[in-house]
Amino acid sequence: MSDAATPSVPSDFIRDIVAQDVAAGKYSTIVTRFPPEPNGYLHLGHARAICLNFGIAVENRGRCNLRFDDTNPAKEDAHYVEAITRDIRWLISGWAEAQLTFKPKGAAPAEQSVNGRPDRLMVPRPADAADAEPYAASDYFDVLYDYAVELIKRGKAYVCDLSPEETEQYRGTPTTVGRDSPWRSRSVEENLDLFTRMRAGEFADGTRSLRAKIDMTSPNIWLRDPLLYRIRHIAHHHTGGKWCIYPLYDYAHCLSDYLEGVTHSFCSLEFVVHRPLYDWVLTSLDLPRPRPHQYEFAKLIPTYTIMSKRNLLRLVQEKVVSGWDDPRMPTLAGLRRRGITAAALRRFVIGTGITTHDAGITDIAVFEHVVRDELNQAAPRRLGVLHPLKLVLTNLAPGEVIACEAVNNPQSEAPTTRTVNLTREVYIEQDDFAEVPPPKFHRLKPGGEVRLKYACIIALDEIVKDASGQITELRCTAQLDTRAGEPNSGKKVKGTIHWVSAAEAIEAEVRLYDRLFTVPEPGAEDDFLKVINPDSLTVVSAKLEPALATAKPGECFQFERMGYFTPDAGDSQPGMPVFNRTITLRDTWAK
RNA sequence: UGCCUGGUGGUGUAAUGGCAGCACAGGCGACUUUGACUCGCCUAGUCAUGGUUCGAAUCCAUGCCGGGCAGCCA
Numbered sequence: 001m002s003d004a005a006t007p008s009v010p011s012d013f014i015r016d017i018v019a020q021d022v023a024a025g026k027y028s029t030i031v032t033r034f035p036p037e038p039n040g041y042l043h044l045g046h047a048r049a050i051c052l053n054f055g056i057a058v059e060n061r062g063r064c065n066l067r068f069d070d071t072n073p074a075k076e077d078a079h080y081v082e083a084i085t086r087d088i089r090w091l092i093s094g095w096a097e098a099q100l101t102f103k104p105k106g107a108a109p110a111e112q113s114v115n116g117r118p119d120r121l122m123v124p125r126p127a128d129a130a131d132a133e134p135y136a137a138s139d140y141f142d143v144l145y146d147y148a149v150e151l152i153k154r155g156k157a158y159v160c161d162l163s164p165e166e167t168e169q170y171r172g173t174p175t176t177v178g179r180d181s182p183w184r185s186r187s188v189e190e191n192l193d194l195f196t197r198m199r200a201g202e203f204a205d206g207t208r209s210l211r212a213k214i215d216m217t218s219p220n221i222w223l224r225d226p227l228l229y230r231i232r233h234i235a236h237h238h239t240g241g242k243w244c245i246y247p248l249y250d251y252a253h254c255l256s257d258y259l260e261g262v263t264h265s266f267c268s269l270e271f272v273v274h275r276p277l278y279d280w281v282l283t284s285l286d287l288p289r290p291r292p293h294q295y296e297f298a299k300l301i302p303t304y305t306i307m308s309k310r311n312l313l314r315l316v317q318e319k320v321v322s323g324w325d326d327p328r329m330p331t332l333a334g335l336r337r338r339g340i341t342a343a344a345l346r347r348f349v350i351g352t353g354i355t356t357h358d359a360g361i362t363d364i365a366v367f368e369h370v371v372r373d374e375l376n377q378a379a380p381r382r383l384g385v386l387h388p389l390k391l392v393l394t395n396l397a398p399g400e401v402i403a404c405e406a407v408n409n410p411q412s413e414a415p416t417t418r419t420v421n422l423t424r425e426v427y428i429e430q431d432d433f434a435e436v437p438p439p440k441f442h443r444l445k446p447g448g449e450v451r452l453k454y455a456c457i458i459a460l461d462e463i464v465k466d467a468s469g470q471i472t473e474l475r476c477t478a479q480l481d482t483r484a485g486e487p488n489s490g491k492k493v494k495g496t497i498h499w500v501s502a503a504e505a506i507e508a509e510v511r512l513y514d515r516l517f518t519v520p521e522p523g524a525e526d527d528f529l530k531v532i533n534p535d536s537l538t539v540v541s542a543k544l545e546p547a548l549a550t551a552k553p554g555e556c557f558q559f560e561r562m563g564y565f566t567p568d569a570g571d572s573q574p575g576m577p578v579f580n581r582t583i584t585l586r587d588t589w590a591k
Numbered sequence: 592u593g594c595c596u597g598g599u600g601g602u603g604u605a606a607u608g609g610c611a612g613c614a615c616a617g618g619c620g621a622c623u624u625u626g627a628c629u630c631g632c633c634u635a636g637u638c639a640u641g642g643u644u645c646g647a648a649u650c651c652a653u654g655c656c657g658g659g660c661a662g663c664c665a
Contacts, residue, residue: 011605037665072664164663173661175593209663219594221661230663249665273595273660296596298658303602309665351614353604356597359658363602366615376628411628442626451624484624496624561625589626 009059012354014295018056018264026290027263030062033135034088035069035253038080038237040309041324041331042087044367048300048349052266054092055350057099063124064099065260067135071252073236081237083324085134087332089127091342101125102132109143109259114288121289122260137247137256138238144247144255145199147285148210148228152191156284157228158184159194160211167209170216171224178216178224198231201244205231212251214280222277226250254278255285257292265294269358272296298358300349302367303520305330306528320532321516327568327580328516328536338513339556339566339582344374361521371583375556375564380408383420383453383498384544384559384579386510388427390473390502393458395480396424405484406454420545422455422478425502427543429561432497433474435463440589442495444474451496453560457482498560505543509578510565512538548577556582 021027032053036042042050057064066088070076092100101124109120120143125132151157160183162170172178186194198208210229218224228251233244254277257265265278275294282291301307306315307330315321315329324331327338335345348370352362383406396402402422407415428444437445444450444460451457455478462475481488516536522528544559551557553569563584571578 016607035665039665069665075664167663168661171661173593175661177593178661206663221594224661227663232663246663248663253665267665269596270659271665275595298597351603355604357658358597360603363615366603369615372627381625407624410625440626453624455624457624482624489624493624495626498625558625558627561627585625585627587626 010055010350010353013356014052014264014266014297014354015056015059017295018060021263022060029261029263030056030060031065031261031263032056032062033065033067033257033260033262033265035067035137035256036084037069037072037075038077038084039072039075040080040313041329041333042084043307043309043312043332044302044305044330044335044345044349045300045307047091047332047345048352048354049266049268050088050091051346051349052297052354054096054099056264056266058096062099062263063101064096065101065103065124065135065262066127067137067256067260068238069249069253069256070136070138070236070238071247071249073232073234073246076237078237081134083333087336090336091332091345093342095342095346097128098126100127102127102129103135103139104129105131105133108139117288119288120259124260135256135260136238137252138236140252140256140259141239141243141247143259144252147255148195148247148251149192150285151212151228152195152210153188154284155188156213157191157210158186158213159191159198160184160209160225161207162209164206167227171221172216174221180216181211181225184213184225195229198229198245199243201233203231205233207231210245212277212280212284214277220273220276222250222274223280226277250274250277251281254281254292254294258282258287258289261289262292263290265292267294267296268299269296269356296356297354298356298360300352300362301360301523302330302362302364304364304515304517304522306517306523308523311523311528314529315516318529320529327511327513337569338580339375339564340371341374341378341556344371347374364515368583372564372586375558375582377411379556379558379564381406381410381560382545382548382557383500384508384510384542384548384562384565385427385429385498385500385505386512386540386542386559386562387430388543389430389433389471391426391428391458391499392473392475393422393424393426393478394461394475395477396422398424400424402455402480402483404454418547420454420547421501421504422452423501423503426452426499427502427505428452428474428497428499432495433471435471443497444495449479449493451482451493452478452499453496455483455499456480456486457491457493498562500543500545502543504546506546506549507576508542508544508548509571509576510540510542510581511568511578512540512581514538542579544577544579548579551577551579558585561585 034053054064209227211225214223325333405417406420432443449459457479458476464473519531551567556566564582565579568578
């Protein structure tokens with residue numbers, strides 16, 4: 001089993017870059033960061049970024065900061081901060097907890113001196129410290145403001161009075177150059193005055209902005225005097241009503257990286273065109289410490305899912321799913337509730353590699369294979385009948401109990417066993433009987449024999465039907481001498497099926513999940529809601545062996561021949577457990 | 592008809608001038624008290640053309656195809 005603790009160390013262009021920097025002695029400690037915006041839940045796509053950033057930190061004995069990129073209060077919420085923090089802790093548990101780095105509660109960048117020059121730096125704090133909390137870009141608003149003032153003083157930023165619409169017109173298009181704003185050449189004094197008054201709340205939203213003075217004719221649109229600050233008279237989940245101007249991503253992100261001492265800043269390919277701006281801000285300020293560098297890699301897009309937060313939010317809002325943590329969602333919370341292990345998730349995202357070629361789509365079968373492989377190693381086996389059909393062993397007396405030894409996990413090095421009791425009445429799977437069997441049907445059929453797993457071979461004698469022709473029970477003879485240890489135990493039959501004692505079985509609600517979408521690329525449809533799989537959730541009333549009565553959320557079991565199942569953390573009740581099917585077993589016969 | 596970026600089996604990747612390898616998917620078979628797992632075998636690839644070189648997936652040129660960029664989102 002690939003254990004958990006250490007996924008095998010991959011090799012890719014990013015690790016090559018870091019290795020070169022380490023070899024060159026460029027940094028004393030490698031510092032990465034994972035910077036989610038708290039406007040939704042983390043999903044499979046984020047998992048790759050998390051594993052990259054924490055992986056680099058683990059491999060280089062460095063650290064990885066969790067920083068909330070919370071510069072747009074209109075979309076963000078503290079609820080997401082908590083959910084994201086929880087999901088990250090879960091995903092890295094048993095692997096990179098030691099690298100997860102927070103800051104002291106309430107801390108802002110501390111003043112320091114580097115080679116006689118003033119500087120600011122965040123103090124790191126291990127995430128498990130009592131007074132630690134995640135980093136947040138909003139903790140840097142004061143410092144970011146000071147840097148903006150510095151940019152103005154250097155003649156590299158100006159207050160612009162163009163409206164959003166005018167700004168767009170002046171910007172030009174990818175194929176035509178932009179025009180200078182009429183406010184571009186204001187004096188430093190005027191800019192300083194106006195920026196101060198922007199902060200003081202004198203101006204309405206959208207009436208003015210702070211812009212970088214770069215080049216309106218640049219072929220790179222992001223260098224055409226991009227906005228640094230916008231006016232937004234709205235409260236922020238972390239800073240409350242303190243601010244009415246908020247910095248934009250391109251300005252805040254690079255400086256946040258710098259303030260935290262980040263050495264390598266990884267983001268997705270769409271930011272390649274922003275990199276010159278990332279570098280421009282940092283070099284324009286003439287900062288005393290070595291600056292961070294941005295590197296880009298391709299996003300992970302699996303088949304049969306959608307990955308954008310906006311679209312996932314729509315599934316939640318339109319109640320296609322029960323919430324962000326619905327087990328059909330590709331969110332970390334949903335995957336966890338479904339029973340996917342963190343180790344499986346890590347193996348999958350690390351296994352798909354880090355590259356610079358995009359537009360690729362990863363077959364979800366790769367994910368399913370990893371999940372099955374992890375669970376096959378780890379999950380104890382249990383007997384559970386999803387669609388019960390009563391079967392009476394007529395040669396057993398009512399009340400008679402035959403103890404059978406069942407292996408808990410044949411994959412473990414020293415397998416343990418438990419006892420399952422065979423009684424006169426048992427349940428078997430409806431699919432394991434066919435009155436008119438298809439070709440190569442190895443299960444129970446008229447005149448046929450089959451083995452009850454861990455027990456004995458049975459022979460079908462009689463099919464009992466009700467007035468409407470529905471099969472109500474099967475009457476069979478148990479060949480008790482075919483049990484393990486008995487003289488006829490070596491007798492071979494084609495099929496072995498699972499079963500539970502009717503007298504001892506517990507009742508449970510079992511939720512059978514399938515893919516949420518019917519097509520491999522739902523995101524490519526004009527409306528992904530039109531390709532929702534109507535059978536993505538089927539709820540059944542199942543009969544389970546009594547050992548499952550004490551199952552706890554977080555535990556995973558293989559119901560033999562049926563798949564992997566885990567108790568639902570939210571909906572299980574004492575006496576009425578709810579199980580979620582994580583994934584079916586591979587089934588080469590059904591195909 | 593701008594700038595940036597990229598093309599390796601069906602899919603995701605490795606090979607950094609020297610035997611095109613791995614995984615998934617698919618097919619066949621063995622084993623099996625899970626039609627699971629495991630094991631064995633098979634199928635299938637360097638976008639095209641030219642150039643440099645003893646030797647090119649890799650370097651160069653051209654072409655073709657794809658992705659990204661015109662939020663006061665991140």
